[in-house]
Amino acid sequence: xxxxxxLKVLLYFTILYLAVFSVIALIKANYEFFYYIVLMSILxxxxxxxxxxxxxxxxxxxxxTIVGAMHIFGGQLHFxxxxxxxxxxxxxxxxxxxxxxxxxxxISTLVIYSLLYPHLDKKLEHNxxxxxxxxxxxxxxxxxxxxxxxxGAVIFLGASGQVGDYLNNAIDxxxxxxxxxxACFYLMKHNLNKK
Numbered sequence: 001x002x003x004x005x006x007l008k009v010l011l012y013f014t015i016l017y018l019a020v021f022s023v024i025a026l027i028k029a030n031y032e033f034f035y036y037i038v039l040m041s042i043l044x045x046x047x048x049x050x051x052x053x054x055x056x057x058x059x060x061x062x063x064x065t066i067v068g069a070m071h072i073f074g075g076q077l078h079f080x081x082x083x084x085x086x087x088x089x090x091x092x093x094x095x096x097x098x099x100x101x102x103x104x105x106x107i108s109t110l111v112i113y114s115l116l117y118p119h120l121d122k123k124l125e126h127n128x129x130x131x132x133x134x135x136x137x138x139x140x141x142x143x144x145x146x147x148x149x150x151x152g153a154v155i156f157l158g159a160s161g162q163v164g165d166y167l168n169n170a171i172d173x174x175x176x177x178x179x180x181x182x183a184c185f186y187l188m189k190h191n192l193n194k195k
Contacts, residue, residue, distance in 0.1 A: 006058050007051070010065045014044060021072045032153045033075040039149060040068055056114050063107035070100055097168075098175045101143070105179030106186075109139045113187055132184035136177070143176035 001009075018037055025034040047054065047064070056064075074085040074096055085097045112135055117125075124131055147169055 014065050017069050021076050032157045060110045067104045067107050101172045101175035102179040105139050105176040106183045109180045109183035112138050128188050136180040139180035
């Protein structure tokens with residue numbers, strides 16, 4: 001399958017799950033997740049519109065598609081009356097929510113690297129530790145920005161029960177850090193943009 005076809009498949013899959021879960025969110029009056037769907041749709045619009053300038057590799061685009069789906073599924077799917085986000089994968093240690101933060105910031109760090117790569121000077125490009133520190137700090141800023149978006153859901157949509165307390169937010173940031181660090185180790189082994 002060529003790159004253009006792969007991108008269309010990813011886009012159509014994304015549009016499909018966003019449309020289906022938008023309807024479900026509205027039927028269930030889950031305005032918090034409808035809010036997230038609207039924000040995701042705006043982000044997707046910009047990625048599609050400026051894709052040629054971003055030069056994101058297909059694996060990164062696939063990762064973004066999967067993370068978006070995992071996020072929407074996490075808030076909308078329930079098993080035994082427990083929201084997927086609240087299900088423990090390893091009891092009392094690791095929840096689905098933690099997995100999402102780890103994977104989302106891993107992929108986000110790859111996106112950041114892909115966006116920065118054409119602008120890196122050779123000295124920084126070959127200084128893996130300095131570049132990793134920069135990527136981790138930007139990714140952590142992106143994770144903090146996500147918390148500001150969640151705060152909007154808490155203030156305007158009464159979503160404090162779904163978003164979690166201070167400890168939950170701190171744990172989310174810890175998993176964000178883990179995802180960014182793992183992405184940097186991955187990038188040390190595999191340069192996504194090398195021909």
